[in-house]
Amino acid sequence: MNQRPNNQLFDAYFTARDMRDVFCDQGRVQAMLDFEAALARAEARVGLIPHSAVASIEAACQAGHYDFAALGEAIATAGNSAIPLVKALGKQIAANDVEAERYVHLGATSQDVMDSGLVLQLRRALELIESDLAQLGETLATQAWRYVATPLAGRTWLQHATPVTLGMKIAGWLGAVTRSRQRLRELKPRLLVLQFGGASGTLAALGEQAMPIANALAEELQLALPEQPWHTQRDRLVEFGAVLGLIAGSLGKFGRDISLLMQTEAAEVFEPAAPGKGGSSTMPHKRNPVGAAVLIGAATRVPGLLSTLFSAMPQEHERSLGLWHAEWETLPEICCLVSGSLQQALLLADGLEVDATRMARNLDLTQGLVLAEAVSIVLAQRVGRDTAHHLLEHCCKRAVAEQRHLRAVLGDEPQVTAHLSDAELDQLLDPAHYLGQAHTWVERAVAEHFALTA
Numbered sequence: 001m002n003q004r005p006n007n008q009l010f011d012a013y014f015t016a017r018d019m020r021d022v023f024c025d026q027g028r029v030q031a032m033l034d035f036e037a038a039l040a041r042a043e044a045r046v047g048l049i050p051h052s053a054v055a056s057i058e059a060a061c062q063a064g065h066y067d068f069a070a071l072g073e074a075i076a077t078a079g080n081s082a083i084p085l086v087k088a089l090g091k092q093i094a095a096n097d098v099e100a101e102r103y104v105h106l107g108a109t110s111q112d113v114m115d116s117g118l119v120l121q122l123r124r125a126l127e128l129i130e131s132d133l134a135q136l137g138e139t140l141a142t143q144a145w146r147y148v149a150t151p152l153a154g155r156t157w158l159q160h161a162t163p164v165t166l167g168m169k170i171a172g173w174l175g176a177v178t179r180s181r182q183r184l185r186e187l188k189p190r191l192l193v194l195q196f197g198g199a200s201g202t203l204a205a206l207g208e209q210a211m212p213i214a215n216a217l218a219e220e221l222q223l224a225l226p227e228q229p230w231h232t233q234r235d236r237l238v239e240f241g242a243v244l245g246l247i248a249g250s251l252g253k254f255g256r257d258i259s260l261l262m263q264t265e266a267a268e269v270f271e272p273a274a275p276g277k278g279g280s281s282t283m284p285h286k287r288n289p290v291g292a293a294v295l296i297g298a299a300t301r302v303p304g305l306l307s308t309l310f311s312a313m314p315q316e317h318e319r320s321l322g323l324w325h326a327e328w329e330t331l332p333e334i335c336c337l338v339s340g341s342l343q344q345a346l347l348l349a350d351g352l353e354v355d356a357t358r359m360a361r362n363l364d365l366t367q368g369l370v371l372a373e374a375v376s377i378v379l380a381q382r383v384g385r386d387t388a389h390h391l392l393e394h395c396c397k398r399a400v401a402e403q404r405h406l407r408a409v410l411g412d413e414p415q416v417t418a419h420l421s422d423a424e425l426d427q428l429l430d431p432a433h434y435l436g437q438a439h440t441w442v443e444r445a446v447a448e449h450f451a452l453t454a
Helices: 017-023 025-046 051-060 068-078 082-094 110-146 166-191 204-221 235-262 290-311 323-327 330-350 356-363 369-383 385-402 406-412 422-428 438-453
Strands: 151-156 159-165
Touching: 017 025, 017 110, 017 330, 025 051, 025 068, 025 082, 025 110, 025 204, 051 082, 068 082, 082 110, 110 166, 110 235, 110 330, 110 438, 151 166, 151 356, 159 166, 159 356, 159 369, 159 438, 166 235, 166 438, 235 290, 235 330, 290 323, 290 330, 323 330, 369 385, 369 406, 369 422, 385 406, 406 422
Parallel strands: none
Antiparallel strands: 151 159
């Protein structure tokens, strides 16, 4: 049967297709069926069920055999997706092998099927996210080096501060990506684990064969066997969701910076252009930051979804009522939003359009005021900190009042020229000579990226 169509007009904009495939009806059902097939193989290995039953069970564990619309209707009565699926699986097997049907789902509970199936989906989701993050890191590292010495105005409180470099700004985005990659690597052993506890977590239905079957099942699914079932201990999933939230937020920062740099008044860095991209229905001149909008949108939506995961953590006893249910669509949706954000970030990073001339022009909008600190620090070493600070403050006010460049005002001030030569003033008022450790920060961020990639 075909899956029910996704009804998301915005899927192509907000979600990567590969990620939506992981969490579509087909992906969800197949992951649960993969658990059932692996359970049969594990129980046959241990000798609980005959090997002859495995082939029939495996043959029926193909999502294409099932009517997702009918399963959806049945879920409304059953209360979860595993109950109607296992019933449908049994009927599918019995149609060809009545004997094999007796051994389906033996010793497992619905949550084992759903949670282990979810972990299988998350493993694939994690692979996609890690791959995109690695590619994004590589692109940002390249761009950081390309613009390592390209000055632009640093901005604090949305006002011009001292100069930075575009490479340093990109290195900031890169550092966040690297840390997210590290976090994902660290949480894998906690996340990619089997859920298998039976009715109340004791596996009592399997008797002395419980642990051998659990070990065999974990091996079949290539998951780790945790210290105990985690039916109502949801920290593993919430930790993953929290890291995805950090990724969404970091990408949102990237998108926010790009959108601000694209503003007409700044016009320093742009998203890559493409036919029909970023246009307006009424204004032909518009070039909107439509990619950045996805990054900012995901960073806005994910925290609310993440709060649902945290709110669902205090689950009752050995099986939750409602709180577990609240997770079912929440974590997949977070994965999908982050995937879409990553896809747009990759496009932005790879095709950045940079106007270095405009950056230089914008740096001079304040007519040298952004470099007042540079002059003040050098002058302080010759006349004292307080004297230098008050003197520069006075000169800045004069420059604004007289609408003159700070360099001209400083050149007219005897208390300044008595201690700083024309050549020194020219150098101090050159943004390229007041970039501090910008180059070092780029170097360190890129080195950390490559250290993780190696």
